[in-house]
Amino acid sequence: MTRGRIPGALLVPAICGLIFLVLPLVGLLWRTPWSTLPQRLTEPEVVEALRLSLVTASLATGFCLLLGVPLAWLLARVTFPGRRLVRALITVPLVLPPVVGGIALLLALGRRGLLGGWLDSTFGVSLPFTTAGVVVAEMFVALPFLVISVEGALRGADTRYEEAAATLGATRWTTFTHVTLPLVAPGIAAGGVLCWARALGEFGATITFAGNYPGITQTMPLAVYQTMESGDLDGAVVLSLILLVVSVTILAALRDRWLTAP
Amino acid sequence: MKLKLAAAGLTAVLAFGLAGCGDKEAGTPAAGANSGSAVTGTVNVFAAASLTESFTTLGKRFEAAHQGTTVKLNFAGSSALATQINQGAPADVFASAAPKNMATVTDAGNAAGPPTTFVKNQLVIAVAKGNPKKIAGLADLTRAGTKVALCAEAVPCGAAAKTALDAAGVKLTPVTLEQDVKAALAKVKLGEVDAALVYRTDAKVSSADVEAIEFPESDKAINEYPIVVLKNAANAAGGQAFIDYVLSADGKAVLTEAGFQAP
Known part of the structure; x- marks a missing residue:
């Protein structure tokens, strides 16, 4: 660390950036109807939307872990042709506007979709307008976050332990379960939380693919949007505040991890 | 202390900057306010x-x-x-x-x-071309396995739909409450729902993909x-x-x- 005066050319934009990020949150707190807050928090619609959000985000994270960790391992530990392409494909949903993701999901898994048409005619299963559809939409946007952070953790991990295990005769599977997983567990946890937070905030893909119906597909972000649209600003602020509190709590829980990250 | 001052200064600059932008956009047209012809x-x-x-x-x-x-x-x-x-x-x-x-x-x-x-404007039932589910009126929308999209009640098409359904004495559970009439219609076009209550005008615009079924109760919900x-x-x-x-x-x-x- 070098010492000396902090250059204004760096300090001023830095403070601007900070204010830019914090000001909207202050606005939210400033407009919160504190007096009616407890009563609004217990409204059945709010409770329902929050419950649905927590359930779907957790389910989506569970499935993402199931699919994402092996995928990350494959990218980090196995050299195969087209690996760079695969990695690029995985990052597409990351940069894709979620609404576009929702349309893409409809065209693939909707009732007339590529795979969805077959699902519907063979099994009578149709994902749009179901809670399962919400989980699918959330997984689509959140999975890349998990894969990328777990892959990062795997690449950062010392491979000598895995090599030692292999030398001692462990199979790749045993090495994975007994050496690799414990080694990158913190990375997986961090990726999982990031994935969960992203799933919790998912809006565009959900409303496009899964629709909007209270108790079935209306998650918190959808409820915020609908409440705002119907002109109930106070209601929208309360719902937003809940999401803010949940997100900040998660951030606080991860504080040490993130603040010490390079 | 210095930091605080800088922050305050910045807020002021931002506020002025934003106000400035607003003025620029608003600047030109005021001249035409009195003479109806000079609209710019x-x-x-x-x-x-x-x-x-x-x-x-x-x-x-x-x-x-x-x-x-x-x-x-x-x-x-x-x-x-x-x-x-x-x-x-x-x-x-x-x-x-x-x-x-x-x-x-x-x-x-x-x-x-x-x-x-x-x-x-008034409502019609928008269904897929050819009306595969043979929907003839509001009561048919409640049949098992029929998926219906409505507008959310805060939106006029949703309020009108509620009025019409109440007038018909039909209790309907839609699969989704859309944020505007176009979104409801899109779900029909995509084939994700079997029907949606939309305006006659919207069904007409999309007549290549959807069919409009008129129903008598829409007279009770004219917007x-x-x-x-x-x-x-x-x-x-x-x-x-x-x-x-x-x-x-x-x-x-x-x-x-x-x-x-x-x-």
């Missing part, structure tokens, strides 16, 4: 989603008739537009699909005067569309000229062609 500048029109096609056409014709004007159209559910306007969105004209959402704006004191009703110049309009003269054009014979022709009824 940008006219910001916030219009109900069901007006998408007709107002797009009207906007182009208005621009052609008034050289030097640009009509900027913002389409969404009327309730969303009303909220945006009350939150200070820069609109000159608001065209709502129902008096209720217009009242949200006028009650907040954000209209320049009393609104004028310019068209009426009147009010239009008004807003109090905080940066281009009030332009806004009034646009409304005059909507109410003119030219405007009426476009709206009737789209399937709207005269008020």
Whole structure:
């Protein structure tokens, strides 16, 4: 660390950036109807939307872990042709506007979709307008976050332990379960939380693919949007505040991890 | 201390900067306020989603008739537009699909005067081409396995749907509540739902993909569309000229062609 005066050319934009990020949150707190807050928090619609959000985000994270960790391992530990392409494909949903993701999901898994048409005619299963559809939409946007952070953790991990295990005769599977997983567990946890937070905030893909119906597909972000649209600003602020509190709590829980990250 | 000062200074700069931007946009058109002929500048029109096609056409014709004007159209559910306007969105004209959402704006004191009703519209049942589910009326929508999209109740098409369903004594559980009529119609086009309650005009625009089933109860839920110049309009003269054009014979022709009824 070098010492000396902090250059204004760096300090001023830095403070601007900070204010830019914090000001909207202050606005939210400033407009919160504190007096009616407890009563609004217990409204059945709010409770329902929050419950649905927590359930779907957790389910989506569970499935993402199931699919994402092996995928990350494959990218980090196995050299195969087209690996760079695969990695690029995985990052597409990351940069894709979620609404576009929702349309893409409809065209693939909707009732007339590529795979969805077959699902519907063979099994009578149709994902749009179901809670399962919400989980699918959330997984689509959140999975890349998990894969990328777990892959990062795997690449950062010392491979000598895995090599030692292999030398001692462990199979790749045993090495994975007994050496690799414990080694990158913190990375997986961090990726999982990031994935969960992203799933919790998912809006565009959900409303496009899964629709909007209270108790079935209306998650918190959808409820915020609908409440705002119907002109109930106070209601929208309360719902937003809940999401803010949940997100900040998660951030606080991860504080040490993130603040010490390079 | 120094930090605090810098922060305060920055906030001030930001505030002035933003205010400056607003002034620039508002600057030009004020001149035409008194003389009806000299309409210039940008006219910001916030219009109900069901007006998408007709107002797009009207906007182009208005621009052609008034050289030097640009009509900027913002389409969404009327309730969303009303909220945006009350939150200070820069609109000159608001065209709502129902008096209720217009009242949200006028009650907040954000209209320049009393609104004028310019068209009426009513609901139809939009189904896939060929009507594969053989839907003939509202009661058929409650059949098992029939998926229906409605607009959310805050949006005029949703409020009208509720009125019509209540009038028919039909208890319907839709699979989704969409944020505007176009979104509800899109679900039919995609084949994700079997039917949606949309305006006759929307079904007409999409007649290549959907079929409109008329039903008697829609007479009980006719929507009147009010239009008004807003109090905080940066281009009030332009806004009034646009409304005059909507109410003119030219405007009426476009709206009737789209399937709207005269008020």
